[in-house]
Amino acid sequence: NAGVTQTPKFRILKIGQSMTLQCTQDMNHNYMYWYRQDPGMGLKLIYYSVGAGITDKGEVPNGYNVSRSTTEDFPLRLELAAPSQTSVYFCASTARSGRDEQYFGPGTRLTVT
Amino acid sequence: AQSVAQPEDQVNVAEGNPLTVKCTYSVSGNPYLFWYVQYPNRGLQFLLKYITGDNLVKGSYGFEAEFNKSQTSFHLKKPSALVSDSALYFCAVRGRSYNTDKLIFGTGTRLQVFP
Numbered sequence: 001n002a003g004v005t006q007t008p009k010f011r012i013l014k015i016g017q018s019m020t021l022q023c024t025q026d027m028n029h030n031y032m033y034w035y036r037q038d039p040g041m042g043l044k045l046i047y048y049s050v051g052a053g054i055t056d057k058g059e060v061p062n063g064y065n066v067s068r069s070t071t072e073d074f075p076l077r078l079e080l081a082a083p084s085q086t087s088v089y090f091c092a093s094t095a096r097s098g099r100d101e102q103y104f105g106p107g108t109r110l111t112v113t
Numbered sequence: 114a115q116s117v118a119q120p121e122d123q124v125n126v127a128e129g130n131p132l133t134v135k136c137t138y139s140v141s142g143n144p145y146l147f148w149y150v151q152y153p154n155r156g157l158q159f160l161l162k163y164i165t166g167d168n169l170v171k172g173s174y175g176f177e178a179e180f181n182k183s184q185t186s187f188h189l190k191k192p193s194a195l196v197s198d199s200a201l202y203f204c205a206v207r208g209r210s211y212n213t214d215k216l217i218f219g220t221g222t223r224l225q226v227f228p
Contacts, residue, residue: 043218104149
């Protein structure tokens with residue numbers, strides 16, 4: 001199993017541009033998550049999904065959108081990039097609610113200038 | 114509301130010495146508790162978790178953690194540190210009373226093991 005894969009690894013955007021961060025897992029996990037990691041701030045939940053067709057907001061959803069059309073894929077969309085969205089983005093998945101650990105992708109480092 | 118505190122931004126320890134990375138939490142009811150490690154330019158990797166049962170939990174790479182309900186703590190420990198243990202460590206908590214699977218992460222503690 002490849003686990004959780006994310007593309008791209010790095011990206012530089014200009015203010016106002018849009019992009020999609022891709023996330024795919026091959027473990028047949030129902031639960032998927034998007035986090036952002038800022039220095040000294042830990043991880044903040046952006047959006048999550050409990051299954052195909054179901055998504056919900058996390059702590060910091062503003063400026064982002066998600067969709068979940070399949071179990072495997074959970075893309076994160078930035079519509080109008082702002083410097084405040086400069087961060088490292090991690091996708092994660094887990095099999096069951098609560099007691100199971102989350103599996104993380106390698107991350108996407110995004111810079112908005 | 115759920116919260117996690119990691120009071121130390123950095124912990125320094127000499128190789129071969131025991132290490133402790135501290136974590137305290139606040140949730141309603143009994144918690145699920147997790148430790149993750151992050152190496153440079155990598156995603157988080159699961160180390161260990163407390164769900165129920167024995168308060169001393171053993172995990173990967175020789176790490177262990179002790180759940181202390183009265184002190185609402187879940188400190189990460191290792192009897193003998195290695196230079197290769199140097200990384201960023203995150204504690205995370207989820208309360209059982211919540212219907213959704215959202216982990217709350219601490220801000221992380223950087224462990225530096227010196228030769």
